[in-house]
Amino acid sequence: MTRIMARWSPTSLHRAAVGLAAGLLGASAPRVDATAAPVPEARPGPAAATPDGARYDVRLTADADGSHWTGRQRVSLRNSAARPLREVYLRLWGNGQDGCGTPSAPAPVQVTAVHGGTAQQPTVGCTALAITLPKPLAHGERTALSFDVSIAVPERNDRFGREGTFRFLGNALPVLAVHDAKGWHLDPYVRTGESFYALTSDYRVRLDHPSGLKVPATGRTQTRPGAAGRTVTTSLAPRVREFAWAAGPFETATEVTPGGVRVRSYWTPDAHPDGVRYARRDGAAAVDRFSKEFGRYPYGEIDLVMARQFGGGMEYPGLVLLGVDAEGSAAIHEVAHQWWYGIVGNDQYAAPWLDESFAQYANFRFLNLDMATYCEEEVYWPSEEAALTNSMAYWSAHTNQYTSVIYTNGSCALFRLADVIGQDAMARLLKEYVRDHWHGVSTTADFKRAAQAATDQDLTAFWKEYRVR
Numbered sequence: 001m002t003r004i005m006a007r008w009s010p011t012s013l014h015r016a017a018v019g020l021a022a023g024l025l026g027a028s029a030p031r032v033d034a035t036a037a038p039v040p041e042a043r044p045g046p047a048a049a050t051p052d053g054a055r056y057d058v059r060l061t062a063d064a065d066g067s068h069w070t071g072r073q074r075v076s077l078r079n080s081a082a083r084p085l086r087e088v089y090l091r092l093w094g095n096g097q098d099g100c101g102t103p104s105a106p107a108p109v110q111v112t113a114v115h116g117g118t119a120q121q122p123t124v125g126c127t128a129l130a131i132t133l134p135k136p137l138a139h140g141e142r143t144a145l146s147f148d149v150s151i152a153v154p155e156r157n158d159r160f161g162r163e164g165t166f167r168f169l170g171n172a173l174p175v176l177a178v179h180d181a182k183g184w185h186l187d188p189y190v191r192t193g194e195s196f197y198a199l200t201s202d203y204r205v206r207l208d209h210p211s212g213l214k215v216p217a218t219g220r221t222q223t224r225p226g227a228a229g230r231t232v233t234t235s236l237a238p239r240v241r242e243f244a245w246a247a248g249p250f251e252t253a254t255e256v257t258p259g260g261v262r263v264r265s266y267w268t269p270d271a272h273p274d275g276v277r278y279a280r281r282d283g284a285a286a287v288d289r290f291s292k293e294f295g296r297y298p299y300g301e302i303d304l305v306m307a308r309q310f311g312g313g314m315e316y317p318g319l320v321l322l323g324v325d326a327e328g329s330a331a332i333h334e335v336a337h338q339w340w341y342g343i344v345g346n347d348q349y350a351a352p353w354l355d356e357s358f359a360q361y362a363n364f365r366f367l368n369l370d371m372a373t374y375c376e377e378e379v380y381w382p383s384e385e386a387a388l389t390n391s392m393a394y395w396s397a398h399t400n401q402y403t404s405v406i407y408t409n410g411s412c413a414l415f416r417l418a419d420v421i422g423q424d425a426m427a428r429l430l431k432e433y434v435r436d437h438w439h440g441v442s443t444t445a446d447f448k449r450a451a452q453a454a455t456d457q458d459l460t461a462f463w464k465e466y467r468v469r
Contacts, residue, residue, distance in 0.1 A: 049180040049441060051077035051088060053142070054201035056243070058173065060151070062209040066167040066247030067153045069207075074146040077176060084136035089177035089184055090129040092122065093196065094151065094160050096171075096189025100126040108152045108160070111174055116145040128177065128186045149174060159314040159321060163307050166248030166268055168321055170314055171196065173243055178347075187349040190392045192399045193356070193406075194348040196242065200439045203237040207245065214252055216266045216303040217245035218318045239298065239439050240317035241345060246305045253280065259288035262301035267324070271308045275324030279306055279331040283320070286335040289366055293427065294339045294434045302338070304331065315359075317342045336362035344434050345441040349392045354442060357388070357410025364411055375412035381405070387467035388413060389444050413466040420462055421455040429454040444468065 219237025313330035315337035
């Protein structure tokens, strides 16, 4: 889909979930204890993904309305693989829909003046830029790259796009591609779902912008006066997979949840006031609830960025983009993604169910919906080839199947697994799974092993029934 509707599809059940969420807002938000000790980092697996330990330092300056950002970006990285690295790749995901552009309309994200390596010609529709290193980078060694970056926000309502005077910059910054046992991950951009696969990194981002623009961003942000009529927003974001920000004359509000998380809300003035209220309350309650269920939220604050026309929602570490209407938003689902992909990473192109199905399961559990009848009636397989564990290569060719399989069948599979192994065992399984993959990367095989270890029952027939392959 061209706008982010695939993130939270408006099926009848989803509409019912939003309606119920709105009804629940008449009562006080749940109070939960989110003060558990931080969970340890995952131990590295036998096939180390690299380059890791990345540190991004970014300094960008906006034009008068936040449509164009220019500056310099530096990234320090380490080779954790056994073999030397002779090159690295930058993913320029902001070029995903426009490709390499034309002479009169160049690609939205441009990288020039590379220092620390030699840039090659961009490939994969100008979303992959190879940089040859001056010499092979041995195991455990670090190096750094720096380059000029120019980001022009496209004229469309999208996760990287605009709505009226508001700018959304999701997946706009160049990021390192991942190399693992399968080689370099240079998958194409997809408009339904995501292609993104990144390791956690540390970001320091300095955004110089007109003072009339509010700039929510990933991480903990501070603002200070800049030059005349300008403000500098600086964000520190440790151990995050992506960095996103927005810019515009937002209305704002800040609160702190009972669990101690700062929730900063930003919304366009034309956003429905009931939808804004519901999203703020849902988002605050969800971050505490999921902290209790999966492990304490590690980022300190979360920004909820809301707009009237934005389709569905899109999550980034510490920041979610939400479309809101009179019934609410996808806030619960998108906040759940802070754990499912943000903290417990996965290759979203190869195995989208590992974040989408799990976030939807968390969403429905939060709403306390009785899923038994729904799942019995709604789970179906549209073809013999459709499987829960298919990659985005399949779903891009079968977009009409994506929502029903990944969202409905996937969340129902997890509900059914809880019935099979027991609700308490399922709760322990998920909390321990998050702990074991904290800031790491998980696979379908990892989850199958963990689930089987949580029960004495043989789950072979279950995996076959729900096409978890």
